[in-house]
Amino acid sequence: MPLLPFYVERQQAGAIVAGTLGTLYALMQFISNPILGALSDRYGRRPVLLLCLCGTMFAYVILGFANSLTMIFIAIILDGITGGNLATAQAYIADITEPNQRARGLGLVGVAIGLGLMMGPVFGGLLSYFDLRLPAFTAAFIALCNIIFGFFVLKESLPPEKRATRHTFSFSPLKQLVDSFRLAHIRALLIVLFTLNLAFSGLQTNFPLYAHARFNWDATRVGFFFAFVGVCAVFTQGFLIGKLQPRVGEGRLTLIGLALMAASLSGVAIASSEWMLFPLVGSLAVGSGLSIPSVTSLISQRVADDQQGKVMGDTQALISLNLIIGPALAGIAFESFGTSAPYWLGSAWAMMALMFALKELS
Numbered sequence: 001m002p003l004l005p006f007y008v009e010r011q012q013a014g015a016i017v018a019g020t021l022g023t024l025y026a027l028m029q030f031i032s033n034p035i036l037g038a039l040s041d042r043y044g045r046r047p048v049l050l051l052c053l054c055g056t057m058f059a060y061v062i063l064g065f066a067n068s069l070t071m072i073f074i075a076i077i078l079d080g081i082t083g084g085n086l087a088t089a090q091a092y093i094a095d096i097t098e099p100n101q102r103a104r105g106l107g108l109v110g111v112a113i114g115l116g117l118m119m120g121p122v123f124g125g126l127l128s129y130f131d132l133r134l135p136a137f138t139a140a141f142i143a144l145c146n147i148i149f150g151f152f153v154l155k156e157s158l159p160p161e162k163r164a165t166r167h168t169f170s171f172s173p174l175k176q177l178v179d180s181f182r183l184a185h186i187r188a189l190l191i192v193l194f195t196l197n198l199a200f201s202g203l204q205t206n207f208p209l210y211a212h213a214r215f216n217w218d219a220t221r222v223g224f225f226f227a228f229v230g231v232c233a234v235f236t237q238g239f240l241i242g243k244l245q246p247r248v249g250e251g252r253l254t255l256i257g258l259a260l261m262a263a264s265l266s267g268v269a270i271a272s273s274e275w276m277l278f279p280l281v282g283s284l285a286v287g288s289g290l291s292i293p294s295v296t297s298l299i300s301q302r303v304a305d306d307q308q309g310k311v312m313g314d315t316q317a318l319i320s321l322n323l324i325i326g327p328a329l330a331g332i333a334f335e336s337f338g339t340s341a342p343y344w345l346g347s348a349w350a351m352m353a354l355m356f357a358l359k360e361l362s
Contacts, residue, residue: 028076041091057147110293232289
């Protein structure tokens with residue numbers, strides 16, 4: 001994603017096209033996540049994961065050879081559709097973990113993603129120094145290695161007797177979400193997941209503007225700051241949640257995380273010195289790192305084995321919807337009401353999530 005504007009620029013296009021591609025990627029994931037998750041309930045996790053990795057590999061090959069905007073759009077659409085494999089990976093974790101270990105297992109998925117988001121841009125930036133196509137071809141090779149590993153090593157986690165006996169998905173992601181919200185035992189938790197991610201989703205796109213306008217930070221300082229946030233998230237999901245979950249439980253971890261998020265976002269809104277951003281955004285990363293896996297684990301524990309893929313797909317579709325809506329709302333608030341507005345708005349979303357969680361979990 002950090003290099004995508006350069007691929008676009010090479011085809012004589014600008015920021016609007018690059019932003020549109022980011023939205024398109026999130027939209028494709030919004031559509032595909034529930035479908036892929038439901039297919040994994042019916043046919044098993046392993047074939048869906050392998051199919052998705054094949055799609056990712058071909059998408060990066062297309063991006064590497066892209067000599068037009070059309071080819072770039074095709075690559076983004078393909079990788080957006082097959083990039084919906086996170087829901088299937090989460091369902092795989094749900095299959096192989098006991099309920100009391102599920103939050104930690106899902107947290108480790110977050111660690112893997114966090115490490116990838118920290119290391120990937122560094123490697124991509126170094127490789128692009130030699131040739132802008134090289135990061136795409138390297139990513140395709142990594143995907144190929146994953147395919148080989150998955151084919152020869154990865155075992156199926158969902159035995160045939162536990163699979164869904166019929167298709168449980170619709171090609172309409174909105175209908176999929178409506179069907180999940182009709183399940184009374186997970187409805188409130190889905191609302192919590194949606195609102196807490198809405199609180200967090202505008203940060204990544206808006207924070208560089210905020211930091212530059214308020215403290216005159218340049219791109220380098222913002223980049224190092226995001227690396228610090230990544231370290232906090234990895235520590236939380238890889239270590240802290242595993243230590244706290246057996247003692248505290250997912251319900252209390254959710255409430256603690258949401259309270260931290262609401263307080264931290266309010267603190268960012270009123271921060272008067274740049275040093276304050278480190279403890280404030282660090283605690284925000286800790287709060288989201290505690291609450292997101294915990295809520296996802298609680299949702300997973302309330303559905304049957306043959307619905308894990310579909311429901312995990314629906315949760316990822318909600319997160320993709322956040323990535324479409326959240327940055328736009330943060331941008332409108334920033335332009336209309338000033339630098340602090342997106343963070344007051346985010347704090348309000350986190351407080352709303354906390355109220356729903358209190359009502360459901362207390």
